[in-house]
Amino acid sequence: MLKKRLIFTLLYNQGSFMLSRNFRLQKVGNLKWLQTNYDFSHISFSIDELIVLDIARGERDTQAFCEMLKALTEGCFVPIAAGGGIRTVEHARSLLRSGADKVVVNTALYDNRELTADLASEFGQQCVVASMDVKHQREGGYQVMVDNGARRLSGTAEHWIEQVVNDSVGELYLNSIDRDGTGQGYDLRMLDLLPTSMSKPVILAGGVGNSTHLAEGLADARIDAVATAHLFNFVGDGLRQARNALIGGGVELPQWDLRQLDDILGKQQAGVTA
Amino acid sequence: MGNIWSVVNALRYLGSLVHVSGDPKEVAAADALLLPGVGSFRKAMLSLEMSGLDQAILEAVQGKGRKILGICLGMQLLGTRGSEDGDTRGLGLVANPVDRFAIGEIGANKIPHIGFDVVHSKPGSVLFSGLSETADFYFVHSYRMLSRGLIGTAATCTYGVEFLAAYEQGNIFATQFHPEKSQTNGLMLLRNFLAE
Secondary structure (H helix, E strand, O other): OOOOEEEEEEEEEOOEEEEEEOOEEEEEEOHHHHHHHOOHHHHHHHOOEEEEEEOOOOOOOHHHHHHHHHHHOOOOOOOEEEEOOOOOHHHHHHHHOOOOOEEEEOOHHHHOHHHHHHHHHHHOHHHEEEEEEEEEOOOOOEEEEEOOOOEEOOOOHHHHHHHHHHOOOOEEEEEEOOOOOOOOOOOHHHHHHOOOOOOOOEEEEOOOOOHHHHHHHHHOOOOOEEEEOOOOOOOOOHHHHHHHHHHHOOOOOOOOOOOHHHHHHHOOOOOEEO | OOOHHHHHHHHHHOOOOEEOOOOHHHHHHOOEEEEOOOOOHHHHHHHHHHHOHHHHHHHHHHHOOOEEEEEOHHHHOOOOEEOOOOOEEOOOOOOOOEEEOOHHHHOOOOOOEEEEEEEEEOOOOOOOOOOOOEEEEEEEEOEEOEOOOOOOEEEEEEEOEEEEEEEEEOOEEEEOOEHHHOHHHHHHHHHHHHHO
């Protein structure tokens, strides 16, 4: 039986990793900070998947992002998705050559639907993650926001979700702008926006503050994976502890034995040609 | 689907000297071979044939007894034939063909089979040495080789139907899953392959 997933999302902006709260950004530290203070090489053994997004508001330096991605994913042995501002197949290809297994597309899902089809035919549909940022409206209902939450799409969120999941995407990353970075827990009411015959995996994001919130998300049968992008809520040993709490609580997450790492690295190897 | 960078990354992490090569001479001379896969069965096989790598691999594995590990499509290419993108002959190092998951056999499951799933290994397997008989590994595939009647089945996975998850017979090793994406379970398996 396929296992559920715990995903860590890293937000990157011009050389720094960021905290986001309702899409307002705060600089935290660079790659060196992440590796030393956050012990990322250790954290990466407590997650099932990594997502890295370039959320720069202005011009993006794709080459610098790719260099960071390569360095970041060196000791990381899980599937990796990367994205942020993807507008061309070549841009996606450069991410896939820098350690990514999948690409994350957001604004182009609506502005340039041909790109979604091109990415799927070039790399396979399973390679395309559709990221949608959703905001609750005062007058009720939800709407989809694009361009890093700056532009509102007319029409209901239900309409756009249905269109996107029927396009050539492999899975849906559904993020709540209202809960983003608040630590108040997921907005599970967003799940009612999904089509009833949803046939693609759904990743829920936005609002996690503790492992109970992760468990609440994973308990919903419509959810395949939960994500957190908060750099401080699970700092230190937090993700490992949250993972153990979920597994202890009966959630079907993949399991491995971290104690084997010393054993694995202890042996000398011969050369090999790949 | 086939991310060579990740495989190289994992092998280097384990302390191996890795060289990525498309040169038949280098491949024929290697101590050990690792065959990842990119694209469809047909395209990958044609590209091996065009570059002469198919013969170089057979020479290294059958002629010189060098060990080989095929991963994902790389495992499928070791089979007798594949039906992806039109029926194509494989390298023939593993005795079964490769076909798409049939709607009838997978029930309500979705294609592709994607994510961490439970792999059941046979006692005494080299690849799974030190791992428990059920361990989680990461899969991404729409085509499968059945394990039924196959000598050399090292592990199976069930996705509506039981299929070949890992193979080992003499110097020939293969996994349908991605060990380089399967945390310490995958690193253990790669180390076992390298140490064999």
